[in-house]
Structure formats: structure tokens, C-alpha cells
Amino acid sequence: MADMRSLPVPDGLEGERVDAALARLFGLSRSRAAEIIAAGDVLLDGGTVAKSDRVHGGAWLEVTLPPPPTAPAPVAEPIPGMAVLYEDDDIVVVDKPTGVAAHPTTGWNGPTVLGGLLGAGHTVATSGAAERQGIVHRLDANTTGAMVVAKSEVAYSRLKRAFKERTVDKRYQALVQGHPDPFRGTIDAPIDRHPSGDGRFAVVAGGKPSVTHYDTVEAYRAATLLDIDLETGRTHQIRVHMSAVRHPCAGDLAYGADPTLAARLGLRRQWLHAARLGFEHPTTGERVEFVSPYPDDLARALEIIQAES
Template identity: 35%
Template structure:
């Protein structure tokens, strides 16, 4: 069993320590769990085949548990055990501490109910970052970091429904075969599965921390190319709208009053008959930021069906997903302070889309 990724502490905590979850009155159990846990609904349904829930009469029941798990975790960390060993010890405490029950995925209650949730042991191997071979396009490498040019269709990091064959697992395989089993990758930022282009992976925790600190203060420049539907009335403009979960579809982001502030700068490069070729510069880096911001202006990215784009005709022969490419990346090296700049050429799918737009087909 390998080391769990340090890029997802929430998942590590749930796997070892469990999590309190609320089942609202009249809501299916599997639906409620999938809304608050980093697992897909199909995965939740598999989990519920074994006893992974403990009923809670009141929230105060968690206080003594939190004290117990904190004391155990502190003791284990002092022993400098591996993440896998710490997680297994946490699970053993959880299994002996709570009284577990079974519930069907379709279970509903006529009143709100609290539960303590712990994924079954048999599922654990899926959620460790395991080395897997994946062809990589590495455009820069030194002892502290890698810059990669990701293909469209590759998931960056293991997550619900995509626990294998991810870019980060491919980097782990590459590093272990090159430098030994003690080396592991640290993800600095992410791009979506169907977004192509540049991203940074650190080789050390220090490099990751410094780069992420630069991201927080907008010191990392990220520029994208996109193909968006519709006619643009301005050649250059700024989209400023706080993003949060879309109440109509939890898979989407939307501009909402209580969301996280997000700013995107748009420059029109070429207007076609039905769509526009644009450059998007991120001032912030929220999930789905470019996709959600342009969709809010009724300009969803070509191919981005999740955000309301038209579905392709079969004859178009373009891969599924949004036409979005992380084109340019500029940052200061976290260790040497050298100014770094990288440019990714437009991939074949994007060039094809531009030609189809030029001919008025899309």
C-alpha cells in the first residue's frame, strides 16, 4: 500500500478518522452522502453494502471522539510513521469506538438524522496514490519541480470516479523509476480533465508551499486560449463574479452572492460567425473559473455541454469537452528565484476546432 497523496488532506481524514454527515428528512441516504463526501454516488452505494455508518443522537457525541483521535494522531506523528500506518491506526480506533449499522442506499427518514461515516476497509487501496505508467510530456525538469504539458482527457489528480490512470500517478511512476521510491510529487495547481496545457508539479514540499503561496498573491501568471460560443461585443473586458456551487447542478460552479471572489480577464483574438477565439488570463484560480465566468455571460466554451454549450454533430469529429488550453505559464522559481516562462503550442484538437469555426461549421 503506497503513500496517500498529501494534496488531499480531507480525503485522508475521512479514510482514517471518519466524518459526521447529516441526512436531511425525506432525502435518500446515497444522495445525501454523495453531496458532502468526496466520493461518487456509485461508490457510496458500494460502501453501503457493509456497515459504514454509526448513528449519532447529538452532535456533542463527537467531542470525546475528537479528543481521542487527536491524542492518537499526535502520538503517531511523533513516531514519524508513514501516512498509511497512521491511517490504519486511526481506522482501528474508529472501528472500536463507534457502534456501526447498515442502511440501504434508498433509506429515508421522516426527520433529520446525524451519522458518523467511515469508508469500508476493502475500499482503501483505491484511494492511495499508486504509481501507474502514463506517457508524460515533460517540458522542463530540475531537482525541485516539473512543468508538464497535459493532454486533453487526462485527469490530473485522483478523485471521485477517477482513482486511477491520473497524471499525478504517472508522475509518481516516473519519479520512482528515476530517483527511487522515497520521491513523490506534490501538486501545485490543477486543470480540468478536458483542459489541455501547462501545469507545475513540485518534487519537494518546500517548493510546493512556496509556489502555492505565490498563487495566493497572484504572482503566478496563467494565460489560456479558449473557443467560446456567440458574438462578443467587446474586444477586451474583465469578468468579476464570486463563484460557488450551482444550486441547480452540484457539478457546476456559478456566480453566487456567498461565493469565492474570482476575476478573469478576456481578450478577443478573432471573432467567427458563431463563436470567438479568446485569450483568458486568470487573476484568481477558482475551480472551473473560465468555464463558469464565460457561461454566465451566455458564452459557454465550445464543447462544454456541462455549462450549456451545444452538443457536437457527429460529423464534427471533435473530442468531448471544452475547448480550453493552458497556453502560457510564468512564475518565479521557488528555490533559485529565477524567472521562468513556458509556452505550449495549440494541440491538434484545438487547431481543428479553430478551422471548423473559420468555416462556420461550429
């Protein structure tokens, strides 16, 4: 069912393009906002608009938002290479390979952690939307490493709360281009969808607060291996923040990485790995920690960097 919205344009959006204003107000991509405008479903002070028109603070905006697309159901099929690091009656911790999303989403037709677990005969919690059952946190499809899924309802609710309250220790390792200065530091910069509407994210004024702590593990001639602690968990956060300080993850062409270096290292994705995951077990209360070794492609790339240094 369509969603009718009527509201004044906030003063903070003064002078913004209509498509950009819609994207900011309703969490849409710029391309999706442009489609709604082209369909005549946006009125500004009672008149239709073009996507490049500018809005003014206090103008009356009327928008008919189409119903959100329905995410597909998970396809239950085992995933070769997705190892189980730990399992009990309440949780299952997997070592997620590259090319696997956490759960089905609109526009993703590839394998998912949820589908892989179901296909291998594991049970998961039934809380949450059908396509996200048991999922309490996510890794990007091409980010590898440790990921926990809830099997029981009590584990689902307690782990969701733990991630929300930031009591989970999520430690990543990233091989980034160049040498961050200082060697240890914090990047505190808000993140939201990239203005291009192409699916990327960016540091954007007025975005969601996002904090990344990093520490140098080893500096090489062309790159630096970082240990990263996420205080917040925004989509693409590490990739966006490292790109914003001009040290993108090696191989991350979407966020400005050098394609020549990526080719030399044999990388077809960002060098980013969820190496450690620690939290209070949702039913025993015991502090547990899981470690994921580097997958083959990241290990090979690191060996090349080390040999060149």
C-alpha cells in the same frame, strides 16, 4: 470517525431547503447532503427532517457528518502523450493531455499527472496528502496544457505560496461560442457548487470570490478565441464564467454549449487550453515561462472555425 456538528442556522439561509443548507454550510454536494438526511443524521430543533423541508434562521441544527471518503493512491504508470516541457531538481513542467486528472480523487479511476510522473521515474515532493504529493495547482481532467509539479520540498512550499498569493501568471486560451461584448473585459462573480449537486459549479450568491479577465484574440463567424488571465483559481472557473455570460466554451456540453457546433468541430470536450504558465523559480528566483502548443483536437476545431469565417 464521524464528525458531530451543532450550530444555529445562519439568518442568510432563511427559507432554504435542508439539503441545500447542508450543502452550503459543509461544502457537500446536494446528493451527499440528501444521503445524510435520509440516514437520520440531521436534526432540526431536535426533530428529524426531510430533504425538502425548509430551515429558519436561528433554528438549532445537529448534523453527524460521516468521515470523508479516502482518495485512492496514485497508480504509477507512464502516460503516452504527456510530454515534459522542463525539468530540474526542483520542478517538472508537463504538457497535460486530455483525459488525465492532476491527482487521484474519489470517483476518478483514470490516469493522473502524479501517477504518470511516478511511473516514468520522476521524483516528486512528499509534502501534502499522499494522493496529492507535489501537486501545487490543478487542471480539469479534460483541460490540456502547461502544469507544474514540485519535486523538492522547498519548491512545494514556495510554489503553493505563489499560487495562493496570485503571483503566478496563468494564461489560458478558450474558443467560446458567439462574440463576447465587450471584446475585452472582466467577469467578477462568486462560484460555488451547482445547486443540483451533480458535480458542476455555478455562479452562486455567497460563493467564493472569482475573477476572470479576458481579451479577444480573434473573432470568427460562429465563435471567438479568447486569451484569459485568471485572478483566482476556482474549480471550472473559466467554464462557469463564460457560460454565465452566455458564451460557453465550444464543446462544453456540461455548461450549455451547442452540441451541433461541437459535433461539427469534432469536439468531445471543452475548447480550453492552459497555453502559458509563468512564475518565479522557487530556488533560483529567476522568472520562468512555459508555453504549451494546441493539442491536435483543439487545433483541428480551430481550423474548421477559421475556414468557415
